[in-house]
Amino acid sequence: MVFERTKLIRFHHCDPAGIVFYPQYLVLCNELVEDWFDEGLGVNFFTLHSEIKRGVPMRHLEADFLAPSVHGDELTFSLAVEHLGGSSMRLAISAMKDGKVRFAAKQTVVWAALDGAPRPVPIEPEWRERFGRYFVD
Amino acid sequence: MVFERTKLIRFHHCDPAGIVFYPQYLVLCNELVEDWFDEGLGVNFFTLHSEIKRGVPMRHLEADFLAPSVHGDELTFSLAVEHLGGSSMRLAISAMKDGKVRFAAKQTVVWAALDGAPRPVPIEPEWRERFGRYFVD
Amino acid sequence: MVFERTKLIRFHHCDPAGIVFYPQYLVLCNELVEDWFDEGLGVNFFTLHSEIKRGVPMRHLEADFLAPSVHGDELTFSLAVEHLGGSSMRLAISAMKDGKVRFAAKQTVVWAALDGAPRPVPIEPEWRERFGRYFVD
Amino acid sequence: MVFERTKLIRFHHCDPAGIVFYPQYLVLCNELVEDWFDEGLGVNFFTLHSEIKRGVPMRHLEADFLAPSVHGDELTFSLAVEHLGGSSMRLAISAMKDGKVRFAAKQTVVWAALDGAPRPVPIEPEWRERFGRYFVD
Numbered sequence: 001m002v003f004e005r006t007k008l009i010r011f012h013h014c015d016p017a018g019i020v021f022y023p024q025y026l027v028l029c030n031e032l033v034e035d036w037f038d039e040g041l042g043v044n045f046f047t048l049h050s051e052i053k054r055g056v057p058m059r060h061l062e063a064d065f066l067a068p069s070v071h072g073d074e075l076t077f078s079l080a081v082e083h084l085g086g087s088s089m090r091l092a093i094s095a096m097k098d099g100k101v102r103f104a105a106k107q108t109v110v111w112a113a114l115d116g117a118p119r120p121v122p123i124e125p126e127w128r129e130r131f132g133r134y135f136v137d
Numbered sequence: 138m139v140f141e142r143t144k145l146i147r148f149h150h151c152d153p154a155g156i157v158f159y160p161q162y163l164v165l166c167n168e169l170v171e172d173w174f175d176e177g178l179g180v181n182f183f184t185l186h187s188e189i190k191r192g193v194p195m196r197h198l199e200a201d202f203l204a205p206s207v208h209g210d211e212l213t214f215s216l217a218v219e220h221l222g223g224s225s226m227r228l229a230i231s232a233m234k235d236g237k238v239r240f241a242a243k244q245t246v247v248w249a250a251l252d253g254a255p256r257p258v259p260i261e262p263e264w265r266e267r268f269g270r271y272f273v274d
Numbered sequence: 275m276v277f278e279r280t281k282l283i284r285f286h287h288c289d290p291a292g293i294v295f296y297p298q299y300l301v302l303c304n305e306l307v308e309d310w311f312d313e314g315l316g317v318n319f320f321t322l323h324s325e326i327k328r329g330v331p332m333r334h335l336e337a338d339f340l341a342p343s344v345h346g347d348e349l350t351f352s353l354a355v356e357h358l359g360g361s362s363m364r365l366a367i368s369a370m371k372d373g374k375v376r377f378a379a380k381q382t383v384v385w386a387a388l389d390g391a392p393r394p395v396p397i398e399p400e401w402r403e404r405f406g407r408y409f410v411d
Numbered sequence: 412m413v414f415e416r417t418k419l420i421r422f423h424h425c426d427p428a429g430i431v432f433y434p435q436y437l438v439l440c441n442e443l444v445e446d447w448f449d450e451g452l453g454v455n456f457f458t459l460h461s462e463i464k465r466g467v468p469m470r471h472l473e474a475d476f477l478a479p480s481v482h483g484d485e486l487t488f489s490l491a492v493e494h495l496g497g498s499s500m501r502l503a504i505s506a507m508k509d510g511k512v513r514f515a516a517k518q519t520v521v522w523a524a525l526d527g528a529p530r531p532v533p534i535e536p537e538w539r540e541r542f543g544r545y546f547v548d
Contacts, residue, residue: 023161
């Protein structure tokens with residue numbers, strides 16, 4: 001299963017060249033991961049941090065910026081789990097418009113305990129099951 | 138030759154976990170590239186865009202987030218040219234503190250003409266010479 | 275008539291104290307003004323800039339930060355026109371949760387022509403009519 | 412005494428109109444307040460939060476955006492204390508270039524204890540003395 005959300009490119013995402021300033025794509029990816037927890041996995045991202053004491057800090061990132069986007073564009077962001085490791089997972093994220101990929105990323109995030117200094121912990125079975133629903137080979 | 142600048146981690150770079158929000162590392166990389174043009178290559182980054190009509194849009198990015206940084210940290214950012222292609226180059230950027238790498242990235246940027254829609258153009262000999270000074274094998 | 279939109283406080287809006295970093299309220303206000311043009315006034319904000327060559331640069335801002343908001347809060351933003359001048363207007367914006375105002379601002383924006391250097395121009399009758407629909411005494 | 416620092420307008424501060432996106436002026440004000448604590452008042456801003464458990468959340472803001480700034484501009488930011496109350500103070504901040512004010516703000520910040528939920532506390536005599544050095548009538 002793939003998680004999808006439409007995101008509107010805002011004036012404040014764009015730079016003097018009139019196109020999305022590239023770090024803003026990563027801010028939008030962060031929003032997408034929030035949406036995925038809130039609406040796809042059914043666990044509020046704020047609760048995840050504040051009560052469940054888990055988080056998903058970024059460990060490794062690869063991204064391709066394939067075509068520019070401008071203010072007013074509506075992009076379809078997709079997220080799938082590409083690899084589910086012991087205490088990390090690799091997410092495949094892309095942003096498309098009119099059937100063309102504008103931006104594509106692989107993000108390896110750590111499953112981290114947040115009680116005290118963040119540290120990697122094994123992905124618990126219930127979480128493995130949740131994340132696994134979005135596994136795409 | 139390697140280009141270096143110290144950057145202070147600001148309150149506004151950090152997230153509710155108290156550490157640098159990862160897209161902010163890329164904003165700092167963008168500042169570093171500006172500094173490199175202004176002070177390392179001797180060509181003002183604003184003039185580059187507005188008069189010389191050249192820019193360096195991001196094409197491919199790889200980044201490792203190796204250890205967290207907090208508000209108040211002074212990081213030493215380094216930049217070198219790792220590969221100099223026909224109309225693109227790959228920059229190696231890292232951020233260290235106390236001899237330990239916190240963040241490391243490879244950024245492939247395009248050498249683009251900005252008169253009209255941005256398009257890749259061959260790196261002219263004078264620019265090849267400038268960029269080449271920071272080539273590190 | 276008052277224009278309203280719900281905005282979700284994102285992880286990336288918040289600072290190490292765990293609350294909205296105050297300039298982010300103004301980024302959200304900017305989104306609200308975009309939404310107002312797109313959906314309230316029926317003129318796409320991107321088209322406004324790129325084709326109609328009009329914009330609404332900020333001239334004067336007053337803001338009260340009355341209670342903190344945290345990641346995960348859903349705030350109801352409201353916008354009304356409080357004063358409609360010759361070539362400027364004052365917007366009253368607030369953000370509430372559970373009937374309590376968290377943030378309130380008055381923003382005086384200029385009606386500016388964007389063909390060449392931005393300059394104030396008289397608000398045309400058709401625009402005066404549009405803006406007037408959201409006038410609240 | 413007035414506290415001054417030069418700030419360079421970066422590419423990432425600017426919007427598709429090529430000028431500073433107005434909330435970014437407030438991010439720069441926040442940096443200025445950090446600089447003031449670190450270098451003017453001699454108390455590291457990070458230590459202030461993490462050890463001394465004091466902070467200066469924004470309560471009321473007024474700002475005038477008088478002339479646009481572009482990427483590459485070096486602005487001289489000034490900060491003075493205009494009013495020193497029981498548990499708050501009003502800062503006067505401006506940003507100039509070539510003797511002309513581009514941006515001016517009054518910011519009322521609260522002197523807050525950060526052990527537990529932030530709450531206003533009386534400005535202690537030692538802090539009153541420190542802040543008082545930058546008092547300008």
